[in-house]
Amino acid sequence: MGQLKPQKNVYAVIDLGSNSFHMLIAKSIAGGLQTIGRVKRKVRLAAGLNDDNLLSTQAMQRGWECLALFAERLQDIPKKNITIVATATLRLATNADVFRIKAEQILGHKINVISGELEARTIYKGVAHTSSCSGRQLVIDIGGASTEVVIGKGFDALHYKSLNMGCVTYLERYFKDCQLNEINFNAAIKAARLVIDEIASDYKSAGWEIASGASGTVQAIQEIMVAQSLDELLSLDKLNAIKEQSITYKTIAALDLPGLSEERRLVFVSGLAILIALFESLEIDKMGLAGGALREGVLYSMIPEFHNHNxxxxxxxxxxxxxxxxxxxxxxxxxxxxxxxxxxxxxxxxxxxxxxxxxxxxxxxxxxxxxxxxxxxxxxxxxxxxxxxxxxxxxxxxxxxxxxxxxxxxxxxxxxxxxxxxxxxxxxxxxxxxxxxxxxxxxxxxDVLPKLTLIANNEALTLSFENDWLKAHPLMASELQQESKQQEKAGWKFIVK
Missing domain, CATH: 1.10.3210.10 (Hypothetical protein af1432)
Incomplete structure (x- = not known):
């Protein structure tokens, strides 16, 4: 058999995160991007970091096994269309090279360990390309070992910072006993606030119009709120209510909030504590869920025709x-x-x-x-x-x-x-x-319609045409009369003159 041709318009991004490894595969089609593959594996790399920032062999092994799965899918994609980025844990680990050298052999591709600042800017780009905010936007992404906080406008990140706190590292540090109580939660929130307070005044004076969360924690909270018939915007009151509900379960093993998926359960409470600290410290009023993040940011950076487009x-x-x-x-x-x-x-x-x-x-x-x-x-x-x-x-x-x-x-x-x-x-x-x-x-x-006027009086609508036009157009008159009945059936008034 001859060698299979790589698919020119297919792109792959691999994100070696501190909690999960993700692979996103997309096809450039009809002026847009179509996702044709997503693979995600919980590796919890950050859990293998000790106090001296040495990465354990077990954690590396989990990572290499995951990358062996990803490598199979990469062989059909042109090399120039593949980007692999690594984030906080491989920035922090003093023996990161040991992991990276073997990982590059497995993948047959170079791994870019990106700085926290570049990670923050790329996350913002991913959000900007998948949401539509005309003003200034605050974007927050809680990862496994770092949390990125960005204020941007359009496609440009204006203030960006990568903070040394994440849902895996805080789980190991403040919920190691797996108990859910005020003491553990408050210790985690207090520690996170100390980290955020260093940037809080700069960010609050810069200001923003809309806040978006680009992480699994924010998505998990939205799913819990939907299960409780609340609207999808996060607020500090809602976060504190979910914290109190979580405490009633006593342990992480027993945590079973309606709407919380099993794969989020372990790192949910540490992510929630960090998010509460962010809301308190930055005085965030409301927050929605962002459509994209780091992987999407990398993907859109790779394809020139998608730069700065409506x-x-x-x-x-x-x-x-x-x-x-x-x-x-x-x-x-x-x-x-x-x-x-x-x-x-x-x-x-x-x-x-x-x-x-x-x-x-x-x-x-x-x-x-x-x-x-x-x-x-x-x-x-x-x-x-x-x-x-x-x-x-x-x-x-x-x-x-x-x-x-x-x-x-x-x-x-x-x-x-x-x-x-x-x-x-x-x-x-x-x-x-x-x-x-x-x-x-x-x-x-x-140009088949005459001048027409639509008037709203509270909920009632009145549509009128000039020069008795409807008399000469019986089909249109009949369709509009039927529409009037339909709207009446739904409790709305629509009068056609």
């Missing part, structure tokens, strides 16, 4: 290309729904803040499901979008897009958006506007 546009354009969406119709519905939104925005102020970009995104993507079949295409659209990563959109924005895509045609349910909690009202507004815009665009032609 992320949301890249996501939407990529999906439209992949699912062969009729671009003219998508833009027609987007323009019309934006026009309607502007007419009612004084009454429906929610649209002003976050609604317009979401409305436009849904309008451009609403026909993705047509690639499968027409009859229930809105359900196919919703299914595809729900199961697709959407860089540039937060988790809650992603949920609003999916809910609206599913409800943009056919039957509406009363209280159908209640499960979205604080986002239900915005989703209702966006859905009502997109439904009207889709009907008005049904001829799939430009």
């Amino acid at each position: 992320i949301r546009k890249r996501t939407i354009d990529g999906l439209m290309a992949r699912y062969h969406v009729d671009q003219k119709q998508a833009n027609r519905v987007a323009d019309l729904s934006s026009q309607l939104a502007l007419q009612v925005s004084e009454q429906w102020t929610l649209l002003d803040t976050s609604g317009l970009p979401l409305l436009k995104a849904i309008a451009q993507l609403h026909e993705i499901g047509l690639l499968i079949e027409y009859k229930q295409y809105q359900q196919h659209t919703a299914y595809i979008l729900e199961n697709t990563e959407m860089p540039g959109f937060s988790q809650s924005e992603h949920k609003i897009i999916v809910a609206t895509a599913n409800a943009h045609r056919s039957d509406l349910q009363k209280n159908g958006f209640d499960y979205l909690g604080c986002h239900a009202q915005l989703t209702q507004y966006v859905t009502r506007l997109i439904r009207i815009a889709v009907i008005l665009s049904m001829r799939r032609q430009d």
Whole structure:
């Protein structure tokens, strides 16, 4: 058999973290990145560091065994498309070279042990490429042996620091007896605060508009909050409530919080203690979950065409290309729904803040499901979008897009958006506007509509056309009358004049 050709548009990033080793494999396709493989193994390398920062042979062995698995997958990827980075534990270990030399033989590839500052900047880049924040953003990543704290704007990290504390090292230090009590928690929080206090005043005076967590700890807390029917934003009150709930289990072995996965259980409490200290010391009000981190940052750095690009546009354009969406119709519905939104925005102020970009995104993507079949295409659209990563959109924005895509045609349910909690009202507004815009665009032609006016009076909408236009267009009149009944069924008033 001849040698297999490496796949030119496939990239791999390996991140040798202090808690887990990760391999991310992605394909550059339709102007975006498609993840085609992820392998993660808990190696807990940092647990092998002693007081003199010597890495134990057992910990090295766990790492080498994991890399032997990764090596098998790398052989089909061009060498220049592979980047391997190592972080805090291999920065700290005095015998890191012993590990690195054998690891490079196993992988057949060079390992870059990156500085804490470079790690912080790269994490920020990963977040910037997968979320959409126009202002200043605080990004926190709690790793196994270090915690990165960054303030950035756009794609640039402005303040960045790698702090010497992590969920594995703090587990070994403050929860070694595996007991869950106030004493252990408070010792860990106090120690973390001493580390953070050194940077706190600089960071607080720099300021930020939005805070994002890029670590497994933040994701684990979100999953616990979802299991308790709370919204997904972290606050100090919620963190302290989870700390108190954890203490009731008495030991880490017994810890069984609803929503907490088994693989996070061991390092969860030490990560939670560090996060509480960060919230207290930096006076963080609310925090969401970031879409990417170190691996994504490395990946986006490797591919030149992704540098400094409008992320949301890249996501939407990529999906439209992949699912062969009729671009003219998508833009027609987007323009019309934006026009309607502007007419009612004084009454429906929610649209002003976050609604317009979401409305436009849904309008451009609403026909993705047509690639499968027409009859229930809105359900196919919703299914595809729900199961697709959407860089540039937060988790809650992603949920609003999916809910609206599913409800943009056919039957509406009363209280159908209640499960979205604080986002239900915005989703209702966006859905009502997109439904009207889709009907008005049904001829799939430009310049076929007269001047029309949409007025909002509280929750009631009134649509009127000039010069009795509807009388000459009975199909459109009939579709709009049916829509009026649908909206009435959901408890909303829509009058067509």
